[in-house]
Amino acid sequence: METVDLDLGEHTYAIHIGAGLLNNAQLLRSTIKGEKVFVVSNETVAALYLETLLASLEGLNVTSLLLADGEQYKTLETLNLIYTGLLENKHNRSTTIVALGGGVVGDTAGFAAATYQRGVEFIQIPTTLLAQVDSSVGGKTAVNHPMGKNMIGAFHQPQAVYIDTDTLKSLPPRELAAGFAEVIKHGALADANYFAWLEENVEALLALDDELIGYAVKRSCEIKAAIVSRDEKELGIRAHLNFGHTFGHAIENHQGYGKWLHGEAVATGMVMAADLSMRLGLITQDIASRIRQLISDFNLPVCPPADLSAAQMIELMRVDKKANDQGIRFVLLESLGCAQVVDGVELSLLHDTLERRDGLCEL
Ligand SMILES: NC(=O)c1ccc[n+]([C@@H]2O[C@H](COP(=O)([O-])OP(=O)(O)OC[C@H]3O[C@@H](n4cnc5c(N)ncnc54)[C@H](O)[C@@H]3O)[C@@H](O)[C@H]2O)c1
Structure with a gap:
């Protein structure tokens, strides 16, 4: 234990x-x-x-x-x-x-x-x-x-x-995959080595190898616990745990409960957040692609629902409780394993992500 x-x-x-x-x-x-x-x-x-x-x-x-x-x-x-x-x-x-x-x-x-x-x-x-x-x-x-x-x-x-x-x-396979979205999130926002370890162990993790799944749960809990202990009430760094959630909540709210699982929406949300991070020049295309690939390897969706327009998504993100008075707040990556909160994102770049420009949905 x-x-x-x-x-x-x-x-x-x-x-x-x-x-x-x-x-x-x-x-x-x-x-x-x-x-x-x-x-x-x-x-x-x-x-x-x-x-x-x-x-x-x-x-x-x-x-x-x-x-x-x-x-x-x-x-x-x-x-x-x-x-x-x-x-x-x-x-x-x-x-x-x-x-x-x-x-x-x-x-x-x-x-x-x-x-x-x-x-x-x-x-x-x-x-x-x-x-x-x-x-x-x-x-x-x-x-x-x-x-x-x-x-x-x-x-x-x-x-x-x-x-x-x-x-x-x-656990049904779809629910298991949804949980791996949060595991991937922890690697992406806090620990590049953990992210790389996940890339190497996809199959064994999906097969629930005792030792590997035990390590993944422990490492993810350590990452979350370390962040929460610094900021219990989410006044600062705890917001980093919302990587993928601004886009993800918009998807969940648009679809209504039950169609997309929370983890699936967060998974696609992370692909979109990584894409926006890349457009803002924070991370390279290679890192954005690795995130998208790992999400797909865990059988998670990388593309938002076809019937969710950019305008609808912006509207939904504005009412999310993670929005502030200045507008939509994003958690983006400044490198693999390092997140930051970004306000005031240029709308044209956001539109490029929301309109899935340059192959957002392609692997
Ligand atoms: N409090 C937080 O910090 C926080 C963080 C992330 C998500 N959430 C919330 O968590 C919820 C999603 O949680 P979830 O993904 O666990 O969904 P869930 O609780 O709906 O569980 C998913 C399904 O798996 C079934 N199930 C649970 N354990 C099982 C098992 N061992 N074997 C077989 N079936 C099992 C459940 O009955 C359910 O049908 C959302 O409401 C989300 O908002 C909260």
């Missing part, structure tokens, strides 16, 4: 990573202070892993609530179901909420933990690759509003994150 610490002073917590960790009762119970536990999962994940988790929590006073599966249920209505479940079962401030599932379960249960009785303790057990390397680490919690994704939320750090890499074996 590997452990990565997310250093946040007195709120420092550990991210434990290992195969078969769901069976490690002693470890899982070590961060639960009270007797009462409220497990939030969904129908799909519960059918696979809830029994194992409950066996590890035996002896504690545990209630479970299963949500319907899907991004379309990451809503205030679902949140209310969680509050009702907590109240009906007389959960109080000493309750620990445990999220067992992907990013949707983690974000929703996390926001419930941030707000129920002004905040209760929270543990993340992420079961998708995306959740293991990204959404479970760093304390961002949220639900969607019909007018925008993740618009209602809070920062609420977990007591611990437990990552059982064995759970990835049941």
Whole structure:
């Protein structure tokens, strides 16, 4: 087992990573202070892993609530179901909420933990690759509003994150690929050597070689943890983790939830952000091509939807919460492994990217 610490002073917590960790009762119970536990999962994940988790929590006073599966249920209505479940079962401030599932379960249960009785303790057990390397680490919690994704939320750090890499074996291939988008992102924005290592190990990683996937999850968690520990509330450098997200959120919002997975939209968003970085003279064409190639090698889309025009995309990016009062804010690359926030991008260059000029979609 590997452990990565997310250093946040007195709120420092550990991210434990290992195969078969769901069976490690002693470890899982070590961060639960009270007797009462409220497990939030969904129908799909519960059918696979809830029994194992409950066996590890035996002896504690545990209630479970299963949500319907899907991004379309990451809503205030679902949140209310969680509050009702907590109240009906007389959960109080000493309750620990445990999220067992992907990013949707983690974000929703996390926001419930941030707000129920002004905040209760929270543990993340992420079961998708995306959740293991990204959404479970760093304390961002949220639900969607019909007018925008993740618009209602809070920062609420977990007591611990437990990552059982064995759970990835049941993940549908498309979901696995979507998680690799965030893995590629970490290499692109923070560690050129890691990016090169990913280029060399695509097949073994997609085949979930135990050692390699364990290393990828650990390295990605280290990169995210290092950034979050410097800037918990995203006032500065944490914004670098949004590489690919300005374009990606526009794609997601245009398509409506469910058609493009979050990781797929971020993947295409990174291709576009790399393309814009190149047009601004920040990175070479060779680096932009390597990013596009690696994304494609992990079976991720490199081209935005055909029916999404440049004008629509600009409109969607303007309402994204990552936009500021001055306009659209981009996270771009100044080299492989080094990101920067850029405001005031020249519109003609942005249009070249959005109109897919010079073979953006070609490999
Ligand atoms: N909080 C953050 O910092 C942050 C960061 C990135 C993304 N997110 C959010 O994360 C969400 C996406 O998360 P996701 O990609 O995990 O999607 P998801 O939670 O919808 O999970 C994807 C699918 O896989 C299923 N699943 C989960 N684990 C499984 C397993 N081990 N075996 C088989 N099936 C399994 C789920 O039931 C679901 O059908 C989005 O809502 C996004 O906004 C949050």
